[in-house]
Amino acid sequence: MATETLAFTAHNDSAHTLANLIAQHSVDRHNIETPIDGLFLGRWSTPTPPVSYTHRSCICLIAQGSKQVVLGEQSYVYDPLHCLVSSVELPVVANIIEASEAKPYLGLSLDLDLAEISQLISAGEFSFNHNKQPHAGLSLGKISPALMDAFIRLVSLLNEPDSIKVLGPMIKREIYFRLLNSEQGARISQIVATESHSHQITHAINWLKRHYSQPLNIGELAADSGMSKSAFYTHFRAITSMTPLQFQKKLRLSEARRLMLTENLDAMSTSFQVGYESPSQFSREYRRQFGAPPLTDIRKLKESDAA
Template sequence: MTIARLAQEIGKIARTDGSHPSAVAALSVHRLSARSDPLPCFYELGLAVIAQGAKQVTLGEQVMSLGPGQSLLTTVDLPVLAQITRADLAEPFLGLMLKLDARHILQLAAQMELPALPREQAPGAVSLSPLDQPLLDAMVRLLQLQDEPQLCASLAPLIQQEILVRLLSGPHGPYLRQLVAAGSPSHQIAQAMAWLKQNFVHDVLMDELAARVHMSPSTFRLHFRNLAGMSPLQYQKQLRLQEARLLMLNQALDAGSTAARVGYESASQFSRDYSRLFGAPPQRDIQRMRRLPADGA
């Protein structure tokens, strides 16, 4: 298999610009025929693969450029800036996103004979690596199930398990294993992030959140920033603003009502924070978003 074959299989599903579901629930494909502005969005636990074109992903001060054949693993929910940097009508951007299951990763890691993680292994939330041939083959086979709906339910879990096994044993492996290793800093911070995602509307004392995951406040803040590229309070703010954007897009709420729904006491502060993150005040940004195709960034 070649990366061109992967692009061909993605193109069969993504015939128009935007994000498209596949026959496999955890797998989506994405197409865009023009470069895009940087777009704030959240990346979940999953693997992104670029088949054609290029994109740039910014996490805090870390800037990653991805081209054909490269894969980006994210181990926790991360607020990033994503930008399509190479795409046109003749060769549109083509990529895929495979969401991963933390429980499945934990089960497989326990069954496999994997080398111990070095103690000095720094916690990491993202891993960038070229797609090796066996993993590329598995990705193509997963996409090809689109043409075999009668076999998809039986074969998709097997191919997805193969992909996870290859991820755990390859360059991305240490990052995944840090995530599921009980007691590791990455695992503790991931627990804090999951709690924040469920409770971001409420004001939270970060020292209490540190205690919840059995860390001192200073250690918690250090590891949180190392993993997420931002402080816990900045992370909570981005959760609120991303949810606000979805509410206004999907439920046609006004900015004042939305601000209260996501935990802001001041509508003017909400508008300032929103403009700083998304580059325009709420109403103008929502009007712009409704004119754009979803690019799956």
């Protein structure tokens, strides 16, 4: 019991150190792309409403506060004790659930460099327990002291900009190594193993991201991924918590929202651009996804940004 108490106290101290580092570089800003390639910081002073976006292939840590990410029908809530790992890019709905002016939400994400991870696997002596069962694309894991220490050293480099070019890649490589040695190792290794179902589904996801506006032929996509139609459907749903059609729909609606918000396109033009043949169907599915018709939703978002 005493050992567990000491470990918990040490983790809290480390989380506090990481929170202070993130706070230094996120004053009056929400999402910050840092000079360290692939490292992003986040700061929010209030809980946020659910927002749809494409979650990158990355590892996410929270130093202060908590967050919920929903993939399909699965909900993942994490905090300073846990990390969230996304092994593939996935359309999610997420919101900050614990944040205040006194104790803002402070978190970070680091993109996974799959080429670097593949090299580590080839060079290392890892013993992964692979099986035929596909893994979900999102997962939660406990943060080890070694992993937390590596992240603290990585974020600390923001105070030493001249050291980023040399030390940044070294620390990121250590973080990937720590991940491969954790409970997340087998899940991540399956993504880079070319013969695995996870790798084949990743190939299909990348195709859908590039061609989301085109008609979807499941048989052709399955054949291109090297699987039967039934096997493809099963593994795709296991990894993404969605059917391929649901996945495509979320991609279309997220891109439609972006086009109307950032490029000021009208709803009808947007519906055709993202692949809908019926503007009325687009409006119905948009409302179902975002809780309001396109024009109402975009107006609220613009008013919120201006506030």
